[in-house]
Amino acid sequence: MNASTASADRGTGMIGRWRQRRRQRRAISPTERRKRTILTAEGLRLPITLASRGTRAAALMIDLGMIVATIIITTLLIVLFARSIGIDKFKDGTPGEDLLEFLLVIWIIAVFLARTAWFLWFELGSRGATPGKRLTGIRIAARPGSDGTAGRLTAEAVIARNLLRDIELFLPLVFIGGALGTGADTTMAAWAAVIWFCIFAGFPLFNHDSLRCGDVIAGTWVVEAPRRKLGQAMSVGSGAQGVSMLTGAQYRFSDEELAIYGEFELQVLERVLRDNRDDALAEVAQAICRKIGWSSGAGDERAFLQAYYTQLRARLETGMRFGRRKADKHTG
Amino acid sequence: MSSSAPARFGSTVTGWFSRRQGAAIAAAEDATLRSDRFRLEREADWRRLEAIVSRMESGRIGAIADDDLVALPVLYRMLVSSLAVARETTLDAATLAYLEGLAQRAWFVVYGPEVGFRGWAARFFGGGWSAAVRSIGFDIAIAFALMVAGTVVGWLLVAGNPDWYYALMPAQPGDVRVPGASHDALYKSLFGRTHETGLAVFAASLFSNNAQVSILCYALGFAFGIPAILLLIHNTALLGALLWLYHGQGLTLELVGWLSVHGTTELFAIMLAGASGIHIGRAMAFPGQRAVLDAAAQAGRRTATVMTGVVLMLIVAGILEGFCRQLIDATGPRLMLGGGMLAWWLIYFFVFRRQGTVQR
Numbered sequence: 001m002n003a004s005t006a007s008a009d010r011g012t013g014m015i016g017r018w019r020q021r022r023r024q025r026r027a028i029s030p031t032e033r034r035k036r037t038i039l040t041a042e043g044l045r046l047p048i049t050l051a052s053r054g055t056r057a058a059a060l061m062i063d064l065g066m067i068v069a070t071i072i073i074t075t076l077l078i079v080l081f082a083r084s085i086g087i088d089k090f091k092d093g094t095p096g097e098d099l100l101e102f103l104l105v106i107w108i109i110a111v112f113l114a115r116t117a118w119f120l121w122f123e124l125g126s127r128g129a130t131p132g133k134r135l136t137g138i139r140i141a142a143r144p145g146s147d148g149t150a151g152r153l154t155a156e157a158v159i160a161r162n163l164l165r166d167i168e169l170f171l172p173l174v175f176i177g178g179a180l181g182t183g184a185d186t187t188m189a190a191w192a193a194v195i196w197f198c199i200f201a202g203f204p205l206f207n208h209d210s211l212r213c214g215d216v217i218a219g220t221w222v223v224e225a226p227r228r229k230l231g232q233a234m235s236v237g238s239g240a241q242g243v244s245m246l247t248g249a250q251y252r253f254s255d256e257e258l259a260i261y262g263e264f265e266l267q268v269l270e271r272v273l274r275d276n277r278d279d280a281l282a283e284v285a286q287a288i289c290r291k292i293g294w295s296s297g298a299g300d301e302r303a304f305l306q307a308y309y310t311q312l313r314a315r316l317e318t319g320m321r322f323g324r325r326k327a328d329k330h331t332g
Numbered sequence: 333m334s335s336s337a338p339a340r341f342g343s344t345v346t347g348w349f350s351r352r353q354g355a356a357i358a359a360a361e362d363a364t365l366r367s368d369r370f371r372l373e374r375e376a377d378w379r380r381l382e383a384i385v386s387r388m389e390s391g392r393i394g395a396i397a398d399d400d401l402v403a404l405p406v407l408y409r410m411l412v413s414s415l416a417v418a419r420e421t422t423l424d425a426a427t428l429a430y431l432e433g434l435a436q437r438a439w440f441v442v443y444g445p446e447v448g449f450r451g452w453a454a455r456f457f458g459g460g461w462s463a464a465v466r467s468i469g470f471d472i473a474i475a476f477a478l479m480v481a482g483t484v485v486g487w488l489l490v491a492g493n494p495d496w497y498y499a500l501m502p503a504q505p506g507d508v509r510v511p512g513a514s515h516d517a518l519y520k521s522l523f524g525r526t527h528e529t530g531l532a533v534f535a536a537s538l539f540s541n542n543a544q545v546s547i548l549c550y551a552l553g554f555a556f557g558i559p560a561i562l563l564l565i566h567n568t569a570l571l572g573a574l575l576w577l578y579h580g581q582g583l584t585l586e587l588v589g590w591l592s593v594h595g596t597t598e599l600f601a602i603m604l605a606g607a608s609g610i611h612i613g614r615a616m617a618f619p620g621q622r623a624v625l626d627a628a629a630q631a632g633r634r635t636a637t638v639m640t641g642v643v644l645m646l647i648v649a650g651i652l653e654g655f656c657r658q659l660i661d662a663t664g665p666r667l668m669l670g671g672g673m674l675a676w677w678l679i680y681f682f683v684f685r686r687q688g689t690v691q692r
Contacts, residue, residue, distance in 0.1 A: 041443070044412045046436055112543070126441060127389045141440065146623045152443050155452050157629075160636035166544070167551040217554055217612060218636070219629025226433040230379070231426040233372055235365035267425040274426060310364055313423050317367055320421060 036209075036223075038150040046150075051138035051222040053210050062132030067114050074110045078103050115170065119162045124155060129225065139225040143215070157218040164214030168200040231274055235310045251307035257292040258308075258315045264328035266316060269309050273302075281305060367422035374414050381407040382434055388441045408438045456637065464637035465681045471607040471614065475564060479603060482565035486572025500573045509574070515581040522583070522590045523661055542598060542646045546605035550612075550639050554628065557613020564606040571599075589663035592670025594653035600677050601645035608635035608642075645677075 034050040051059075082103055122130040129139040142157060144150040172193035204210040209221055261269075272280050278301075285301040288294075288308060316326060384400045384407070415431045422428065465472070489496040494511040501509075509521060545563070552559035571591075578587040615631035616624055652673070660666050 040439055042412050047432055048436060126391060145626050154633060156633040156636040159640055160632040163547050163639055164551045166547050213554060216625060216628055217632030219633060228430045228433040230430045233368045234424060235368040263423055266423055270425055314365055316423055317421060
């Protein structure tokens with residue numbers, strides 16, 4: 001008895017979660033708010049999700065870390081090379097001095113390139129993402145014009161968005177550096193830098209598509225780049241035919257038993273089946289049994305749910321072909 | 333049935349391209365649901381497209397068989413039609429999500445940047461750059477007018493009150509270029525420095541510094557171009573002040589020669605950067621029929637080409653300033669080199685009109 005009430009509680013918990021998810025879908029969730037649709041040249045409406053601001057910040061941090069690491073490694077390599085050929089022993093006017101000068105030039109150029117070319121080089125590639133963006137699963141894309149048609153991501157757009165990065169990120173550093181160099185008031189410079197930085201860092205917070213200034217000028221935005229695997233087809237095998245694994249009998253559900261649930265519940269059921277966790281399977285099986293008035297057995301939940309899923313989906317998809325859709329259990 | 337046309341098309345193409353068709357059909361027979369049969373019949377093509385896209389994403393285009401490259405657009409269009417059908421007929425959320433994700437990836441690959449770096453460089457130097465410069469001709473005219481005005485203002489300010497000189501040009505210890513300097517001192521600052529060392533370092537740091545200023549000029553364009561205008565005027569006011577100083581000692585031509593070696597290139601580059609900033613500012617302030625964001629994006633992309641060129645010009649200017657100016661020690665050759673550079677840029681930008689692709 002106790003066990004059954006406990007599972008009943010969990011059962012309502014399951015349904016409670018369904019309800020909660022539905023409520024979340026109704027009241028627009030932050031994820032939902034980042035959803036956009038673009039229209040491709042083929043007339044296909046492609047749903048995309050804008051990258052969240054947190055993800056982008058993380059990607060930027062990773063990239064900056066890598067840039068600093070690159071600069072440090074280059075510096076160390078140059079210093080090591082200079083040491084190994086004993087460059088400090090040369091005097092003025094000897095060939096050694098020219099070499100030292102040459103190394104310095106390489107260093108200046110390397111720092112300039114690391115700062116400017118890092119983002120350019122990687123975002124011009126076919127993945128449209130710097131290493132930081134790849135790790136966080138986002139990429140840049142051309143923002144569709146006001147008519148919704150998405151265009152190509154051009155080299156010019158990538159260049160434009162990254163030139164702007166200079167004033168957003170590196171200019172505050174220049175403020176402080178300049179003040180230190182000339183011995184001017186560093187606290188003033190630091191405050192100016194902080195305010196400047198906050199204006200630009202805050203820019204993405206105050207527009208609908210979380211664009212930074214570079215995105216505005218270049219006509220780009222940053223989107224999630226999902227890499228999903230194709231899951232198993234659900235209606236293949238004996239389970240889908242409704243054959244019980246225990247008894248070999250067939251599960252058959254009547255129209256009334258299938259009419260209770262809609263597409264939303266079907267997709268929750270799909271997730272449960274794909275995750276294939278025993279406790280979740282048992283909970284959902286019990287919830288369905290209670291709802292359709294079957295007495296739930298134990299041990300054959302997967303076969304039962306697969307049968308129910310397949311038949312429910314067959315029913316809903318047939319309805320779909322005739323233009324009748326049932327969003328969830330509350331709609332007729 | 334709306335699915336029949338794509339299905340027939342799909343099976344024909346699969347017949348051409350895929351050997352796994354038989355197995356797919358056999359698996360499809362096994363499926364209970366019609367929508368799963370639809371999926372199983374096309375799955376091999378989807379997976380093939382996914383494999384091609386993955387290889388292209390990792391940049392290994394060479395590793396893709398010619399057959400696959402030919403098939404890519406067909407496979408992509410099949411995927412698009414599969415997705416359109418699936419949205420109307422299947423309730424399999426995982427498959428739909430997979431198809432949408434794959435369609436997005438394939439779309440990025442098929443409609444990605446169409447040229448590699450080499451193709452882009454060829455287009456850039458072979459007309460794209462000069463076409464972009466010409467396309468902002470009006471803004472260049474504005475920038476030029478501002479620079480002339482800045483020079484005149486600088487001259488007049490200092491001529492009216494020499495104290496202005498110190499305001500424009502922050503005093504640096506040991507700098508002989510101050511009001512009241514003698515003819516000899518000024519002359520020495522222009523000539524006789526051929527044996528200085530550290531020229532390469534000087535050139536590299538000059539480039540790095542100038543590139544930063546010009547990028548700033550461009551990037552601040554989105555504040556309606558006003559910072560770009562101020563930067564242009566400030567920089568040329570310095571020039572005016574210097575001209576006044578050397579003019580006072582009868583060294584105008586010598587100074588012009590000294591400046592022109594790198595100055596024709598550098599000032600040209602700064603003018604283009606300022607013009608780009610003004611162009612963006614103008615597009616945002618007066619977008620016309622377009623939405624402000626669209627106008628800004630169009631202007632930004634057009635001027636990005638110009639700015640890439642500006643950075644290259646500044647590299648040239650850095651080399652000229654670091655080496656040639658010090659190594660050539662007479663006004664005549666200096667003027668010839670500077671004038672030659674100016675003529676080269678003018679011809680390249682405004683006379684060289686190959687049918688380059690003008691950016692939207």
